[in-house]
Amino acid sequence: MIAGAWICLLSPLAGAVAITLAGTRISRRTAGWIATLATFVAFAGALVAFFGLRGLNPDDREQMSTAYTWLAVGNFKVDMQILLDTLSSTMMLIVSGVGGLIVWYSMGYMAGDDEERRYFAYMSLFVFSMLLLVQAGNFLLMLVGWGLVGLASYLLIGFWHQRAEAVAAAKKAFVMNAFGDATFALGLVLLVWKTGTLTFSGVFDQVGSLDSTIVNLVALGLLGGAVAKSAQIPLHTWLPDAMEGPTPVSALIHAATMVTAGVYLLVRASPIFEAAPDVQHLAAILGAVTLLVAGLVALVQWDIKRVIAYSTMSQIGYMFLAAGLGAYGYAIFHLMTHAFFKALLFMSAGLVIHHLGGEQDIRRMGGLHRAMPKTHVAFLVGTLALTGIPIFAGFWSKDGIISSALATGGSLGWTLYVAALVGAFLTGAYSFRLYFTVFRGPESDFVAAHAHEGHGEGPRSMLIPVGVLTVLATIGGLVVIPGVWEPFLTWIDETAEPLVSPTVAQDYGTSAIAVTLAVIGYYLAHRAFLAGRQLVARPEIWRVLERKFYFDELYDALFYRPAAALSVNLRTNVEEPVIERSLDEIGSGTITVGDEVARAQTGLLRTYAVALAFAVFILVVVFVAVR
Amino acid sequence: MAGPDVGWYLIVSAILFGIGALGVMLRRSPLVVLLSLEIMLNAANLILIAFSRQQGNLDGQIFALAVMAVAAAEVAIGLGLIVAMARRRLALDVDQADALRG
Amino acid sequence: MGNVLVWVIWFVAAGACLGTGVAVVSLTNPFYSALALIGNLASLAVLFLLLSAEFLAAAQVLVYAGAVMVMFLFVVAYLGGRADAPWAGGPPLLRAAAIVAAAALLVEVVVVLGLAWGDELTSPADVSTSFGSPAEIGEIFLTDHLLAFEITSIVLLVAAVGGVVLGTTREKEEGA
Numbered sequence: 001m002i003a004g005a006w007i008c009l010l011s012p013l014a015g016a017v018a019i020t021l022a023g024t025r026i027s028r029r030t031a032g033w034i035a036t037l038a039t040f041v042a043f044a045g046a047l048v049a050f051f052g053l054r055g056l057n058p059d060d061r062e063q064m065s066t067a068y069t070w071l072a073v074g075n076f077k078v079d080m081q082i083l084l085d086t087l088s089s090t091m092m093l094i095v096s097g098v099g100g101l102i103v104w105y106s107m108g109y110m111a112g113d114d115e116e117r118r119y120f121a122y123m124s125l126f127v128f129s130m131l132l133l134v135q136a137g138n139f140l141l142m143l144v145g146w147g148l149v150g151l152a153s154y155l156l157i158g159f160w161h162q163r164a165e166a167v168a169a170a171k172k173a174f175v176m177n178a179f180g181d182a183t184f185a186l187g188l189v190l191l192v193w194k195t196g197t198l199t200f201s202g203v204f205d206q207v208g209s210l211d212s213t214i215v216n217l218v219a220l221g222l223l224g225g226a227v228a229k230s231a232q233i234p235l236h237t238w239l240p241d242a243m244e245g246p247t248p249v250s251a252l253i254h255a256a257t258m259v260t261a262g263v264y265l266l267v268r269a270s271p272i273f274e275a276a277p278d279v280q281h282l283a284a285i286l287g288a289v290t291l292l293v294a295g296l297v298a299l300v301q302w303d304i305k306r307v308i309a310y311s312t313m314s315q316i317g318y319m320f321l322a323a324g325l326g327a328y329g330y331a332i333f334h335l336m337t338h339a340f341f342k343a344l345l346f347m348s349a350g351l352v353i354h355h356l357g358g359e360q361d362i363r364r365m366g367g368l369h370r371a372m373p374k375t376h377v378a379f380l381v382g383t384l385a386l387t388g389i390p391i392f393a394g395f396w397s398k399d400g401i402i403s404s405a406l407a408t409g410g411s412l413g414w415t416l417y418v419a420a421l422v423g424a425f426l427t428g429a430y431s432f433r434l435y436f437t438v439f440r441g442p443e444s445d446f447v448a449a450h451a452h453e454g455h456g457e458g459p460r461s462m463l464i465p466v467g468v469l470t471v472l473a474t475i476g477g478l479v480v481i482p483g484v485w486e487p488f489l490t491w492i493d494e495t496a497e498p499l500v501s502p503t504v505a506q507d508y509g510t511s512a513i514a515v516t517l518a519v520i521g522y523y524l525a526h527r528a529f530l531a532g533r534q535l536v537a538r539p540e541i542w543r544v545l546e547r548k549f550y551f552d553e554l555y556d557a558l559f560y561r562p563a564a565a566l567s568v569n570l571r572t573n574v575e576e577p578v579i580e581r582s583l584d585e586i587g588s589g590t591i592t593v594g595d596e597v598a599r600a601q602t603g604l605l606r607t608y609a610v611a612l613a614f615a616v617f618i619l620v621v622v623f624v625a626v627r
Numbered sequence: 628m629a630g631p632d633v634g635w636y637l638i639v640s641a642i643l644f645g646i647g648a649l650g651v652m653l654r655r656s657p658l659v660v661l662l663s664l665e666i667m668l669n670a671a672n673l674i675l676i677a678f679s680r681q682q683g684n685l686d687g688q689i690f691a692l693a694v695m696a697v698a699a700a701e702v703a704i705g706l707g708l709i710v711a712m713a714r715r716r717l718a719l720d721v722d723q724a725d726a727l728r729g
Numbered sequence: 730m731g732n733v734l735v736w737v738i739w740f741v742a743a744g745a746c747l748g749t750g751v752a753v754v755s756l757t758n759p760f761y762s763a764l765a766l767i768g769n770l771a772s773l774a775v776l777f778l779l780l781s782a783e784f785l786a787a788a789q790v791l792v793y794a795g796a797v798m799v800m801f802l803f804v805v806a807y808l809g810g811r812a813d814a815p816w817a818g819g820p821p822l823l824r825a826a827a828i829v830a831a832a833a834l835l836v837e838v839v840v841v842l843g844l845a846w847g848d849e850l851t852s853p854a855d856v857s858t859s860f861g862s863p864a865e866i867g868e869i870f871l872t873d874h875l876l877a878f879e880i881t882s883i884v885l886l887v888a889a890v891g892g893v894v895l896g897t898t899r900e901k902e903e904g905a
Contacts, residue, residue, distance in 0.1 A: 602820060603728025605660075605721045609652045610823065613830035617837055624841045630735040630779055637842060639743050639776075643750050645835035650754035652827035658759040658805060662766050665797075666750050669773055672785075680780040680861075683854030688782050688861060689874045695785075695792060696881045700888030702797050706804045707895035713808050 001052025002065045005084045008045030008092055009131050011038045016124035019117055028116035032107035035120035039103045039127050043096035050089045058494055061085055064137050075196055081137035083200065087495040090332060091134035091264060098256045098339045099127045101465035105347055106248035108462035109354060119159060123252070126152035130257050134264060138199040139188050142265075146184065146225065149258045150177040156253060157245040169241035176238045180228020187221020190214055204271040212276070219276035222269055223283055230262030230316045232290045237551050239313055243305040247350035250305060255312050255346055256339035263316065263335055266323035270496045274326070281412055284324025288419040291317030293549060295426030299433065299536050300545040303360050304349050307434045311386065312342055314423060318401050321416055326499025327404035329489035333480055334397035336488075340476045341385035341393055344469040348379040351458045351466065352438065356450050362434065367443035372457045376439050378470045383435045385473040387428045387518045393477035395511070398424070400480065403502035403510035417510075424514040428521025429535060436529040482507040636677035643670035655721050657712070661705045668698045739779060745772035763801045770794040782861040 015038025019031045026034075053061055066081040082088075103123050110116050129152050133145030150173075158170030192198060194214050195206045207215060226232075231239035231254075242254050253259070266273060266283060273280040291314045298310035315338050322331035353360055355372060369376040385392035388399060402424070405417040457463065479488040483504040502510070528535045536542050547553065602608075647670060650663025672691040679687025713719060749772065752765035770793050777786035859865055870878045 601728060603725030604820065605724060606652055606655075606823060606827075607820060610826050610830050613648055613652065613827075613834060617830065617833045620837055620841060630732070631739050634843070635739070635743075636776070636780070638839060639746065641835045641838040642747060644838065645831040646747070646750040646754055648831040648834055649827060652830065653824060654754065656759055658801075658808070659753070659762050662753050662759075662762050662801070665766060665793075666753060666769060669770065669793075672789075673773060673776060676777055676780050676782045676785060680782070680856070681854065683856050683860070685861070685865060685869050686874070688785055688866060689869060689877060691782075691785055692788065692866070692870075693877050693881050695788060697884055699792060699797050700884050702800065703888045703892045704895070706800060707892050709808070710804060711895055719808065 001049050002063060002084060004045040004048030004052060005063075005065065005082055005089075005092070005135065006045070008042045008049060008096060009082060009128070009135055011041040011045060012096075012124045012128040012131065014038060016121050016128060019121040019124065022117075024117070026117070028113075029107070029111075031117040031120045032103075032110075035124045036100065036104045036107060038124055039096055039100035042127065042131065043093070043100050046089065046092040046096045049084055050093055053084060053086065053089050061494055066137075070141075076192060076198075078138060078140045078198055080141065081199075082135040083137035084135070085495050086491045087264075087267065087332065088134050090336070090492065092131060094336050094339050095127065095130050095134060095257050098343050098469075099130070099252055101468055102248050102252040102256070102343060102347070103127070105251075105350070105462050105465040106246070108459040109248050109350055110246060111459070115159070119156075119246070122152055122155045122159070123249075126156065126253060126258075130261070133261055139191065139203065140198045142268075143181070143184060143188060146229065146261065147181055149253075149261065150174060150181065150229075153177070153242070153253050153258055156249040157242050159245055159249070163244065165241075166244040169238070169244040173238040173242050176235050177228050180225040180235060183221045183224030183228075185221075187218045187225070190218050190221065200268070207271050207275045210275070215272065216276045216279055219269075219273050219279035222265060222272065223279055226262030226265045226283070226320075227286060228262075229265075230259045230320065231313050232262070232286050232317060232320055233293060234551070236290065236294075236313055237548070237555060240306050240309045240548070243303065243309050247305065247346055247353060250309070251343045251346035251350070254309065255342040259312060259316055260319065260335045260339070263319040263323055263331055266320065267328045267331055267492075267496050270323075270326075270328060273323075274499065280324050280326070282324070284321045284412070284416060287317040287320025287322075287324055288416050288423075289317070290314065291321070291423040292419055292426070295423050295430060297545050297548050298430040299426070300534070300542055302363055304352065304362050304365075304434065304438060305346070305360055307362075307430060308342070308345050308349060311345075311427070311431065312338075314427065315342065315386070315398075318398060318420065318423070321420060322401040322404060325404050325408050325413070325416070327401060327501075328496035328498050329492040330397060330400040330404055330498075332492050333488055334394075334401055337385065337393035337397040337473075337477050340469055341382045341473040344378060344466065344473050345382040345386065347462070347466050347469065348375050348382060351375045351378075351462060354458055354462070356447065359446065359450075362437045364444055364446040365438045366441045366447060367439070368447060369439040370443065371447060374457050374463060375466075378466050379435065379439060381470050381473050383431045385477075387431050387522070388424060388514055389518065390511070390515065391474075391478070393473050393475070395515070396477035396480050399507065399511040399514050400482070400502070402514055403507045404498075404500050406506050406510055407500045407502040421510075421514060421517055425517040425521045428518035429525050430521075432522045432525035433529070433535060436525060441529070633677050633681040637674060640670045640674035640677070643667075643673065657705075657709050657719055657721055660721060661702065661709075664705075665698065665702065668694060735779065738775065742772045742775040742779070745769075746776065760802070760805050763798060763805055766801075767794050767798050770798065780861075781856060784861060784863045784866045 012035075015034050018038075019026070019034055022031075053063070063084040064081055065084065066079045068080050070078050070080045072078075103120070106119070106123065110119055113119065126149060129145050129148030131145075133142055133149060136142035136145055154170045154174040157173055158167050160166050188198060191203055194210055195203055197203060197206075224235075228235040239254060239259070243250055245253075273283070294310045294314035294317065298307050298314065301307045301310060315334070319331045319334050319338070322328070322334065351372065352365070352368060352375060355368075355375075356365070359365070381392065385394040388395045402417065402420040405413050405420055407413070408416070480486050482502075489498075525535060534542070536545060544550070644667055647663045647665075647667030650666065651660055654660055654663065672694055675687045675691045675694070677687075679685060679691075709719065717723070746769055749765045749769040753762045753769060756762045756765060770789060774786040774789045774794075777783075777789060
């Protein structure tokens, strides 16, 4: 069982190393197979670990395995240890399972690219890093995984490095995540200072006795890291730009796994957040704000991947909302269902993009349901799951989150409840807008031109994973049916006990409202589509939404311009005159001094005699006086 | 016979030494420079002998004798140098021997 | 009576010494400077006599004034002794610096030696009449200071050889 966990962790790493060392000695397809198999082996290991854990008593379901002591300073010790409990085993399954499907899919998507091997090495590296993050047994190791997934994200966003936009997007993602990493690390520094340990159990045992300011600061630090990694407001502007990377990358990293790391952190460190309730509520509020803002912006985007990216941002907002209220089980549940349907949506979009030769602008698409029937079904299923239509996956998880807000009550609970419901409406609106624009209606000229290329909808390596995810998006939510059976929630509750549990009545009542709102969204989108106009009519609102509420412009003015001005200023006023000139000055100064000193060499006997006389004078004084 | 004390001889010797030093530093003809050098050596001799008398120890006079011998040797070589300079048609001017100038 | 005589002789000799010294340094014609130096040496010999250094006084006159100065006069006569402006030329401030240096040395010698041995300078020791006689000097030279004696002779030998070397490179130069 523990061996399964170790295999799960190390198999993708072995794959990445193998591909890197083999270099051009293996074919590109072989590199793809290595990566895919490594990830599926990891999935097998995760299954072994999962079933092994299930066979244990609930009290024993927290297994720690230490490989060796990584560093030890005085009383402070950090081990290379992995933690196998209900939460981490669930995450392992999601990451390796969905990851394996996506890596398999990329074999078809990236076929023909010159640098496929590099791609698969990076993908394996990413899977390893994400697994390290979720399996880490202490905060420091988690931070290592945290940083590594940031690195992998940077490498993969900027994969097509000949494109300037891709490179810029990669840098943007990395810098923003670096900010989050910094706050995370600062939080850890405080923990080490005040508790002397970074293991989960060590910290959680002591968190109750810490000063409330310290706990709040630690929680804020962790929240900063989570907000950056999960692209919540205010650190969200990198995610839409990250769509410059290949579509499978967007599916894996920026939908299913990496961006959910923040949610995982919030759940894993729940004891810390529960000791700092203000920060926990802040997380919920940020989640709510993000889900509304992202939903609004998604209404006006023209790039198919960007709509789905904003949708991701919005759905993670739901997860943050749940974690912030203490509904940890539902947060992880939505994480899982979201992984299914969002990866599905991205991969179907990838099939569309692939079929249309790289086109991503939805204004040029239309009527694809005739040319790509299988993709159409997949995309429709994904959309239904996303908008929370029963019985698809999203219905069970999202409504659980919304009803948790209702169950919390109070001013916070009610505000979040209303926000989440509005979000449900927005989700329905933008998702169906996208669906109608791309798939329904008459075939656009562009589609007609490309549809006769006759290579089917896509290779098997792309269609099979999509098919699997379609099935999962349909039935994946059925592990939680309130009032009937809730094994998933019970499973997660063993690690993170929820602060709030909605009643069955609250659940189904909320579902009714949410589904109604989603259907209204669908209806409005349909009407707007048939009438050939956009949902957002007023041009002023359109402009604000299209510029994404001017966040990019704000950050540019606040951070980029001053930094750039400072560097230019330093270059002209410090570097050139002081440092460069000073080097010249040293040279010419030495020459000048040398010239001056050389004037003492007159060559005249008489001056030397005078010098001698003076020297004798001084020497006599010294010798006699010192005597 | 009681004459002036050592102090008087000291003053005379010192003044003589200073005059000799001035001559070495200020004259341009190498011959006169050598002559001034002789004056300095003689001033040293004088004070050596004066102190020898005052201490009642003949070592000072021995020293002065040695100084005299060395001075003679040095003059011989110095004059040889000056004659060599003249033979090479160099001007007998100390200021013009500035090959060390740098 | 004898005391006064000693003092008078001392003053005359000291004055002559200093006067001829100034003359050596300031006369333009090197020949006259050499002659003045002979006078300087003679007055010094008188002072030596006053200091009970008879042998040294004789040696001074014989060796210094007799041999060394004659050598000097030979060379001056041979070279013609150009009478240039003695004080002119040289870098600026040289004259001032030289005067300062000389004065400093002068003052320093007096002050330092006076301060160091001020107490001991007053009373001269009692000496026998054979103090400074050739017999005594010879005895010390050949017993206590034998090394100085021998080295002095070597120095003179070297000087002689050097003089010959400097003198006999004549043919090579005139051919070159």
